[in-house]
Amino acid sequence: MTVMEQRGAYRPSPPPAWQPRMDPAPLLPDAEPHRVLGTEAAAKADPDLLRRLYAQLVRGRRYNAQATALTKQGRLAVYPSSTGQEACEIAAALALEERDWLFPSYRDTLAVVARGVDPVEALTLLRGDWHTGYDPYAHRVAPLSTPLATQLPHAVGLAHAARLKGDDVVALAMVGDGGTSEGDFHEALNFAAVWQAPVVFLVQNNGFAISVPLAKQTAAPSLAHKAVGYGMRGRLVDGNDAAAVHEVLSDAVRHARAGGGPTLIEAVTYRIDAHTNADDATRYRGDAEVAAWRDHDPILLLERELTGRELLDEEGIAAAREDAETMAADLRERMNRDPRLDPLDIFAHVYAEPTPQLQEQQALLRAELEAEQEGGRR
Amino acid sequence: MTTVAVKPATMAQALTRALRDAMADDPAVHVMGEDVGTLGGVFRVTDGLAKEFGEDRCTDTPLAEAGILGTAVGMAMYGLRPVVEMQFDAFAYPAFEQLASHVAKMRNRTRGAMPLPITIRVPYGGGIGGVEHHSDSSEAYYMATPGLHVVTPATVADAYGLLRAAIASDDPVVFLEPKRLYWSKDAWNPEHPTAVEPIGRAVVRRSGRSATLITYGPSVPVCLEAAEAAQAEGWDLEVVDLRSLVPFDDETVAASVRRTGRAVVVHESGGFGGPGGEIAARVTERCFHHLEAPVLRVAGFDIPYPPPMLERHHLPGVDRILDAVARLQWEAEG
Numbered sequence: 001m002t003v004m005e006q007r008g009a010y011r012p013s014p015p016p017a018w019q020p021r022m023d024p025a026p027l028l029p030d031a032e033p034h035r036v037l038g039t040e041a042a043a044k045a046d047p048d049l050l051r052r053l054y055a056q057l058v059r060g061r062r063y064n065a066q067a068t069a070l071t072k073q074g075r076l077a078v079y080p081s082s083t084g085q086e087a088c089e090i091a092a093a094l095a096l097e098e099r100d101w102l103f104p105s106y107r108d109t110l111a112v113v114a115r116g117v118d119p120v121e122a123l124t125l126l127r128g129d130w131h132t133g134y135d136p137y138a139h140r141v142a143p144l145s146t147p148l149a150t151q152l153p154h155a156v157g158l159a160h161a162a163r164l165k166g167d168d169v170v171a172l173a174m175v176g177d178g179g180t181s182e183g184d185f186h187e188a189l190n191f192a193a194v195w196q197a198p199v200v201f202l203v204q205n206n207g208f209a210i211s212v213p214l215a216k217q218t219a220a221p222s223l224a225h226k227a228v229g230y231g232m233r234g235r236l237v238d239g240n241d242a243a244a245v246h247e248v249l250s251d252a253v254r255h256a257r258a259g260g261g262p263t264l265i266e267a268v269t270y271r272i273d274a275h276t277n278a279d280d281a282t283r284y285r286g287d288a289e290v291a292a293w294r295d296h297d298p299i300l301l302l303e304r305e306l307t308g309r310e311l312l313d314e315e316g317i318a319a320a321r322e323d324a325e326t327m328a329a330d331l332r333e334r335m336n337r338d339p340r341l342d343p344l345d346i347f348a349h350v351y352a353e354p355t356p357q358l359q360e361q362q363a364l365l366r367a368e369l370e371a372e373q374e375g376g377r378r
Numbered sequence: 379m380t381t382v383a384v385k386p387a388t389m390a391q392a393l394t395r396a397l398r399d400a401m402a403d404d405p406a407v408h409v410m411g412e413d414v415g416t417l418g419g420v421f422r423v424t425d426g427l428a429k430e431f432g433e434d435r436c437t438d439t440p441l442a443e444a445g446i447l448g449t450a451v452g453m454a455m456y457g458l459r460p461v462v463e464m465q466f467d468a469f470a471y472p473a474f475e476q477l478a479s480h481v482a483k484m485r486n487r488t489r490g491a492m493p494l495p496i497t498i499r500v501p502y503g504g505g506i507g508g509v510e511h512h513s514d515s516s517e518a519y520y521m522a523t524p525g526l527h528v529v530t531p532a533t534v535a536d537a538y539g540l541l542r543a544a545i546a547s548d549d550p551v552v553f554l555e556p557k558r559l560y561w562s563k564d565a566w567n568p569e570h571p572t573a574v575e576p577i578g579r580a581v582v583r584r585s586g587r588s589a590t591l592i593t594y595g596p597s598v599p600v601c602l603e604a605a606e607a608a609q610a611e612g613w614d615l616e617v618v619d620l621r622s623l624v625p626f627d628d629e630t631v632a633a634s635v636r637r638t639g640r641a642v643v644v645h646e647s648g649g650f651g652g653p654g655g656e657i658a659a660r661v662t663e664r665c666f667h668h669l670e671a672p673v674l675r676v677a678g679f680d681i682p683y684p685p686p687m688l689e690r691h692h693l694p695g696v697d698r699i700l701d702a703v704a705r706l707q708w709e710a711e712g
């Protein structure tokens with residue numbers, strides 16, 4: 001056959017290797033954020049769970065207020081408040097079993113405390129007497145992560161390792177809307193989906209990455225839609241509806257535990273306070289916007305539901321507030337004690353055994369400290 | 379007692395054997411990286427591991443270095459002992475944030491509660507005719523990051539012994555593999571591998587009385603060659619192979635320089651801000667009264683790694699080393 005004859009016989013065919021990987025439709029998030037409170041679905045919610053959520057949300061808000069007050073008294077170096085986001089923080093933590101792991105970002109102190117970490121130890125990082133104040137293995141809570149989204153691949157690796165060992169452990173990784181722009185967010189979601197790791201990613205979309213609004217962060221239809229590109233389920237939830245957050249999170253945790261792979265959840269919420277005590281939010285947003293979100297307050301939403309269904313009365317509300325005050329008083333009292341500092345600790349745990357170089361440097365500091373004690377420093 | 383013939387083996391084979399033995403000894407050891415499974419790695423160092431231990435123990439990951447190291451962190455948190463392969467020196471840079479912010483700091487951040495026993499294997503250095511981004515000497519970045527051990531073998535036996543030690547270490551170890559030595563051969567018996575070498579100990583590769591060449595990794599064979607050539611000029615050079623950049627073996631290095639009174643640091647990495655500056659300072663601080671001349675450095679030039687057809691002008695070679703030795707103020711001896 002001549003070349004020309006071959007050409008004549010040639011029939012274009014589709015690329016041989018291509019085939020659809022899966023139907024994307026089941027991965028797509030709903031058009032509206034999932035809600036429970038104030039809807040018919042609320043009747044099916046467990047009253048005990050709602051009351052537990054309520055008590056913890058009230059505590060959480062008080063914790064934020066107390067911690068912010070402690071920054072003003074110089075007891076905390078900085079505090080990134082999660083006021084307005086308590087439903088995400090608390091409901092997410094309560095959706096986990098004891099054997100599960102939480103991977104928090106720096107704004108997730110409430111979730112850390114809700115896992116059972118001592119409220120003072122959870123603030124060690126922000127007080128500044130050490131970095132991580134708690135033993136991560138005690139309550140299966142990874143250190144609060146300041147470099148954005150870098151904790152997400154850790155959650156994937158841990159969940160993957162647990163599955164390899166045959167443990168039915170789920171890892172919950174928390175990140176903010178700004179963090180979804182980081183490369184580690186992409187890599188973590190991709191690894192999780194490829195490995196079908198039992199991970200749940202919770203994005204708290206609180207509207208701002210410090211001052212930058214979501215519109216400057218992404219052009220995606222929603223952050224939950226990003227899941228589809230990785231081949232995992234995307235879910236959208238009203239982040240101020242504690243019952244809805246708990247339901248969506250619990251479903252994702254169950255799905256992961258059963259071997260169904262990861263889920264990406266976007267919780268739509270709002271950061272009522274500034275980024276931290278050191279931030280001035282009036283430079284990038286107006287009062288009207290904040291006021292609108294105050295009307296969609298997570299505690300009020302839950303309180304209305306509970307009182308409307310006579311699951312909570314004035315006495316119950318007062319009891320929750322009193323419990324929160326007791327927690328705050330204890331936090332205040334313990335945070336007002338000066339932390340015990342040993343400067344030589346800065347050389348501890350750099351390596352399993354200090355290198356000869358670190359031993360020399362530690363000896364130098366020890367000599368300086370001794371001279372300081374004797375008042376003999378120049 | 380049976381005598382086993384000692385055959386020549388390559389450094390790559392010794393590394394493979396170290397990984398295999400570590401995986402056989404400890405089910406927590408997991409190898410992961412790009413192309414490490416089916417292919418056996420682009421340098422074939424992980425050859426056969428996926429077949430012997432399964433793909434869950436030797437895993438082809440997605441092509442994302444930060445993701446590889448980041449997930450390895452999580453796996454180590456759960457009690458595994460990941461051995462991560464970064465395909466090339468310059469391809470390891472995306473993982474640097476995970477390395478600097480988490481791998482190097484986790485033990486310290488958590489007051490020792492959460493150590494991360496991760497080995498990060500990085501083929502590094504030039505001399506193999508690689509096109510750009512395949513020949514970097516990245517050790518200075520790792521040395522400047524507290525919390526990491528930084529180790530690099532120069533012999534077949536050390537490749538085995540040091541990699542076993544790195545994997546057994548409860549601290550993260552950046553294990554730099556001189557890629558131009560992958561195919562170097564030594565008499566080495568894979569049936570009776572050399573004992574595990576402790577991390578942090580330098581070794582005198584060649585004894586001499588005139589001056590000390592302080593070097594590591596890919597520059598060790600070059601220095602040994604230079605020392606042979608130096609004999610013709612009447613110099614009897616000692617060669618110290620550092621093996622470990624962190625921790626640094628001040629003792630062995632200083633003892634050698636006190637004996638010889640002269641020292642040249644040799645490495646491929648750029649001189650400015652490179653390891654040689656730190657080493658020269660440490661030697662000077664410890665041996666000042668024994669020194670007959672300033673400590674000199676023979677390093678790569680302070681340039682982006684040159685294209686392969688020009689790399690021989692960049693890499694420290696025998697002549698450049700001997701020229702430096704000649705500048706060690708011998709006239710003062712008179």
